[in-house]
Amino acid sequence: DTAVSQTPKYLVTQMGNDKSIKCEQNLGHDTMYWYKQDSKKFLKIMFSYNNKELIINETVPNRFSPKSPDKAHLNLHINSLELGDSAVYFCASSHLLAGAKNIQYFGAGTRLSVL
Amino acid sequence: DQQVKQNSPSLSVQEGRISILNCDYTNSMFDYFLWYKKYPAEGPTFLISISSIKDKNEDGRFTVFLNKSAKHLSLHIVPSQPGDSAVYFCAASGLRANAGKSTFGDGTTLTVKP
Numbered sequence: 001d002t003a004v005s006q007t008p009k010y011l012v013t014q015m016g017n018d019k020s021i022k023c024e025q026n027l028g029h030d031t032m033y034w035y036k037q038d039s040k041k042f043l044k045i046m047f048s049y050n051n052k053e054l055i056i057n058e059t060v061p062n063r064f065s066p067k068s069p070d071k072a073h074l075n076l077h078i079n080s081l082e083l084g085d086s087a088v089y090f091c092a093s094s095h096l097l098a099g100a101k102n103i104q105y106f107g108a109g110t111r112l113s114v115l
Numbered sequence: 116d117q118q119v120k121q122n123s124p125s126l127s128v129q130e131g132r133i134s135i136l137n138c139d140y141t142n143s144m145f146d147y148f149l150w151y152k153k154y155p156a157e158g159p160t161f162l163i164s165i166s167s168i169k170d171k172n173e174d175g176r177f178t179v180f181l182n183k184s185a186k187h188l189s190l191h192i193v194p195s196q197p198g199d200s201a202v203y204f205c206a207a208s209g210l211r212a213n214a215g216k217s218t219f220g221d222g223t224t225l226t227v228k229p
Contacts (some may be wrong), residue, residue: 041202041221042221042222043219045218090159093179101147101208102208103149104159
């Protein structure tokens, strides 16, 4: 039973399209994250939600809009896709209130290719 | 400003030898340092952590050393095994440092040769 699952695993689409990536965690965590890993393999945080409230919003184009319907889900919608959006997107979750250690549990990633 | 850096993008060692992966940070407010391991086509998984009040933490073949004065930590893997071949990310977190989020380094690709 996968702890953090994200769908789809692969996403190939044309420039200008709108797409969504879904993430669900069954660990009972209170915080969820979206990371972008670009071609240089750097893991860059994009957003974080704690109990459905946005707590981290890094400098990300407003074409990216996260939505958290409940604590167990954090979806990422991307409008007007651009070539530079091609990357692997990772969802993660953690129990933030457990302390500063903040061990995060990651999904397997969604590889987005914009053509 | 990249607060966590792993200056070696890759490391290759022979099976049975020691692997040493390094990480430097700039923010003295970090409370915890964590190492994650990532295999291809999978997400990172937590490996080992160390509190900023300690200088060493050991878990089986994995030991993390922290030098606060130098703002430097290292992960030692002894003995290295081919299954350890992966990308290793150093991360730092702290409620005062970055509001609870983790800041990741660029990663070091470890290859353990049989």
